[in-house]
Amino acid sequence: MTENTDAIIVEKVKKGDKEAYRHLVMRYQQKLFQTCIGFLQNETDAEDLTQEIFIKAYQKIESFRFQAAFSTWLYRISVNTCVNFLRKQKVKRLLFLDSGNQSKESFGVSEPADSATEREEQRRMLRTALKELTLMQRKVFILSQYRELSNKETAEILEITEKAVESLLFRARVKMQKVIKEKMNSNIAPTGRYQQHRAEPYG
Amino acid sequence: MNCVEFEIQLAKLKSGANPGVEFLEHKSQCPKCMELASRADELYHFIADDAKKTVSPFLSTRIMAELDKKALEVHISIQKAWQIAAVSLALIAGFNLALFMDYRQSPTDADSVLSEYFFAGNAGMEIENNWLKLSTDEE
Ligand SMILES: [Zn+2]
Numbered sequence: 553m554t555e556n557t558d559a560i561i562v563e564k565v566k567k568g569d570k571e572a573y574r575h576l577v578m579r580y581q582q583k584l585f586q587t588c589i590g591f592l593q594n595e596t597d598a599e600d601l602t603q604e605i606f607i608k609a610y611q612k613i614e615s616f617r618f619q620a621a622f623s624t625w626l627y628r629i630s631v632n633t634c635v636n637f638l639r640k641q642k643v644k645r646l647l648f649l650d651s652g653n654q655s656k657e658s659f660g661v662s663e664p665a666d667s668a669t670e671r672e673e674q675r676r677m678l679r680t681a682l683k684e685l686t687l688m689q690r691k692v693f694i695l696s697q698y699r700e701l702s703n704k705e706t707a708e709i710l711e712i713t714e715k716a717v718e719s720l721l722f723r724a725r726v727k728m729q730k731v732i733k734e735k736m737n738s739n740i741a742p743t744g745r746y747q748q749h750r751a752e753p754y755g
Numbered sequence: 756m757n758c759v760e761f762e763i764q765l766a767k768l769k770s771g772a773n774p775g776v777e778f779l780e781h782k783s784q785c786p787k788c789m790e791l792a793s794r795a796d797e798l799y800h801f802i803a804d805d806a807k808k809t810v811s812p813f814l815s816t817r818i819m820a821e822l823d824k825k826a827l828e829v830h831i832s833i834q835k836a837w838q839i840a841a842v843s844l845a846l847i848a849g850f851n852l853a854l855f856m857d858y859r860q861s862p863t864d865a866d867s868v869l870s871e872y873f874f875a876g877n878a879g880m881e882i883e884n885n886w887l888k889l890s891t892d893e894e
Contacts, residue, residue, distance in 0.1 A: 570822060577815045585810040590802075599811060606818045607825065674801040681798075697799070698806045725766040732794045736787075
């Protein structure tokens with residue numbers, strides 16, 4: 553049903569009805585935002601990138617030939633844009649243009665101190681774990697965990713087989729557990745659950 | 756079930772799925788695996804919470820405004836391109852017209868004398884010499 557209405561709206565947009573595009577934005581902005589959060593681990597950047605993705609998709613809409621669902625096409629653009637963004641960030645850090653300290657980003661509205669520290673610790677661990685993943689494992693993990701897409705949907709977006717998605721997801725989760733185990737072994741401080749670690753840049 | 760098998764099973768486990776008796780037994784007997792499972796669960800809950808974050812209600816307005824801005828920029832650049840093209844065409848047309856008119860126009864006496872002066876050896880020199888002579892004589 554959604555695919556059909558998407559197709560109708562896309563046709564309208566292709567014919568120059570820019571206002572029709574608003575419906576697609578409203579329909580997919582939350583989903584793309586979640587995907588971006590997964591990749592970037594930063595709410596502000598995720599929102600900016602969501603905007604960039606929609607603008608890119610609008611500019612490219614003429615090239616959309618209905619060979620896949622519009623949502624699949626949009627997710628492909630999102631994944632590529634996020635990966636490119638992370639690459640650029642990495643280059644920036646290498647060139648010492650950016651400190652890369654993302655620990656104090658705009659995640660979470662004012663939380664109690666303990667809860668905020670715990671979340672920060674979780675965030676740090678998640679970033680470390682994501683860094684351990686290969687690019688393909690990361691893509692699969694984020695689409696599956698942040699978007700809760702099925703293996704079939706993820707396979708379509710990444711243009712790989714469902715079996716490959718299953719395998720990549722398994723390996724990603726094994727790596728996540730490895731990072732958790734490392735933290736368990738090294739971070740038990742005498743005064744608390746975790747020692748405080750310096751935030752590592754993610755990307 | 757040993758710890759390695761437990762970890763493999765944990766990595767395969769889908770949220771809400773039944774892990775099986777062996778898994779649960781090992782978990783209750785092995786403190787390390789129990790902690791691992793608990794922390795993995797915490798991490799996946801953290802991700803789920805993260806994914807629940809809602810986008811700003813103004814994002815769609817921002818996107819549409821940005822599209823309008825871009826469309827305007829394109830419109831202006833197209834307009835500018837047309838203006839440049841029109842001016843260039845006018846210049847080329849003007850230049851060609853000038854050449855054409857120049858070609859069509861019959862040469863004046865002055866032009867004839869000038870071209871004769873420049874291209875025909877010492878033609879006209881006689882006039883000049885006579886004039887020079889006259890002016891000398893007058894002195
Ligand atoms: Zn065990």
